[in-house]
Amino acid sequence: MNSAQIRKLFPILDQEVNGHPLVYLDSAASSQKPISVIEAVKQYYEHDNANVHRGVHTLGSRATDAYEGAREKVARFINAKRTEEIIFTRGTTTALNLVASSYARLNCQEGDEIVITPMEHHSNLIPWQQAAKATGATLKYIPLQPDGTILLSDVEQIITDRTKVVSMTYVSNVLGVVNPVKQVAEIAHRHGAVMVVDGAQSTPHMKVDVQDLDCDFYAFSGHKMCGPTGIGVLYGKKSLLNNMEPIEFGGEMIDEVGLYESTWKEIPYRFEGGTPIIAGAVGLGAAIDFLEEIGMDEIERHEHQLTAYAMERLSEIEGITIYGPQKRAGLVTFNLGDVHPHDVATVLDAQGIAIRAGHHCCQPLMRWLEASSTARASLYLYNTEEDVDRLVKGLIQTKEYFGYAIG
Numbered sequence: 001m002n003s004a005q006i007r008k009l010f011p012i013l014d015q016e017v018n019g020h021p022l023v024y025l026d027s028a029a030s031s032q033k034p035i036s037v038i039e040a041v042k043q044y045y046e047h048d049n050a051n052v053h054r055g056v057h058t059l060g061s062r063a064t065d066a067y068e069g070a071r072e073k074v075a076r077f078i079n080a081k082r083t084e085e086i087i088f089t090r091g092t093t094t095a096l097n098l099v100a101s102s103y104a105r106l107n108c109q110e111g112d113e114i115v116i117t118p119m120e121h122h123s124n125l126i127p128w129q130q131a132a133k134a135t136g137a138t139l140k141y142i143p144l145q146p147d148g149t150i151l152l153s154d155v156e157q158i159i160t161d162r163t164k165v166v167s168m169t170y171v172s173n174v175l176g177v178v179n180p181v182k183q184v185a186e187i188a189h190r191h192g193a194v195m196v197v198d199g200a201q202s203t204p205h206m207k208v209d210v211q212d213l214d215c216d217f218y219a220f221s222g223h224k225m226c227g228p229t230g231i232g233v234l235y236g237k238k239s240l241l242n243n244m245e246p247i248e249f250g251g252e253m254i255d256e257v258g259l260y261e262s263t264w265k266e267i268p269y270r271f272e273g274g275t276p277i278i279a280g281a282v283g284l285g286a287a288i289d290f291l292e293e294i295g296m297d298e299i300e301r302h303e304h305q306l307t308a309y310a311m312e313r314l315s316e317i318e319g320i321t322i323y324g325p326q327k328r329a330g331l332v333t334f335n336l337g338d339v340h341p342h343d344v345a346t347v348l349d350a351q352g353i354a355i356r357a358g359h360h361c362c363q364p365l366m367r368w369l370e371a372s373s374t375a376r377a378s379l380y381l382y383n384t385e386e387d388v389d390r391l392v393k394g395l396i397q398t399k400e401y402f403g404y405a406i407g
């Protein structure tokens with residue numbers, strides 16, 4: 001199936017916006033959903049909806065089977081060794097907060113170090129700031145090279161025997177940098193630290209194997225990979241999860257409750273307090289089926305080709321600044337002369353083209369780039385060369401609109 005055929009499986013893309021056929025270039029913020037995912041959620045609510053893990057009635061068993069079946073799909077998708085290593089969360093943010101609030105606070109103390117990079121999304125930065133403050137640990141940063149990449153020789157220097165946690169995004173949502181997380185995990189382990197990977201921008205776009213990466217925790221969101229909003233995943237190695245305390249308490253997660261003391265269920269349930277996001281998990285399972293049917297290798301190949309095309313076409317525009325390395329994942333962050341990125345996005349929107357403008361939840365990285373904000377076009381399996389051509393044409397018109405010479 002080519003991208004034009006895949007596009008037809010996404011009902012939302014078949015519409016005009018402001019009088020123009022929609023070009024959606026904001027999948028790094030949230031992807032669109034194929035009909036099969038929308039149908040799976042509808043089917044669940046129309047036929048199987050009930051609470052899980054409690055009822056003896058038939059709908060309760062069906063809902064439980066659907067929810068636990070989705071967990072098995074996720075485990076297979078990222079090649080986790082065990083299904084119980086998959087915890088359903090609200091998204092990447094909740095997953096990373098769980099590691100920082102539970103694992104880091106139990107395992108870090110004064111004198112210890114937490115190592116991250118300046119390219120992290122706020123979701124993989126603030127939880128570590130807070131954990132460092134709460135434990136007295138020091139937050140350390142791996143420096144960025146001029147193109148936004150990191151050097152393993154710097155990683156070797158920054159990680160020490162005092163380091164307890166290393167956390168890093170696999171793919172940057174601004175620079176498109178693909179970090180060498182497998183090699184960093186190996187360095188972290190040599191010093192007795194755990195490796196946390198923010199997989200929000202990698203999981204939707206490439207084959208991920210958590211056993212091969214040998215990371216200790218891996219977080220991602222369903223809504224960026226054709227699934228619904230409100231569902232995400234924290235993968236954690238069983239031996240680590242077994243020694244972690246829950247951070248949310250209530251129904252579903254307990255074993256015995258007394259008036260003054262309580263005990264917790266086994267993993268993963270002890271981390272899933274309250275009625276879980278059942279329909280979200282069902283939708284995520286359907287999204288995984290969809291992505292696997294097309295093939296993660298095929299998706300990666302398509303995005304690689306389209307990104308190369310976008311980089312080539314966009315760099316032809318005079319006055320454009322493109323941030324990040326040449327070798328990158330499927331997104332291009334840029335500024336067009338000194339036109340404010342919000343103005344760029346507004347003019348493009350009038351032509352039916354959706355891009356993101358702002359700091360992309362990466363304020364420290366924006367300061368490093370010496371840009372208060374940037375524009376970003378992000379690609380996915382349903383984007384075509386025609387979409388890129390429309391973007392380029394739109395940007396040239398934007399320049400004209402703001403009175404710049406045309407490149």
Ligand code: 7TS
Nearest residue numbers: 028029091092093121123169173200221
């Ligand atoms: N980590 C990275 C690398 C991200 O790109 C995002 C979301 C998150 C974490 C948080 O994910 P959430 O699902 O919990 O919100 N990134 C973006 C973005 O680039 N534009 O909007 C959201």
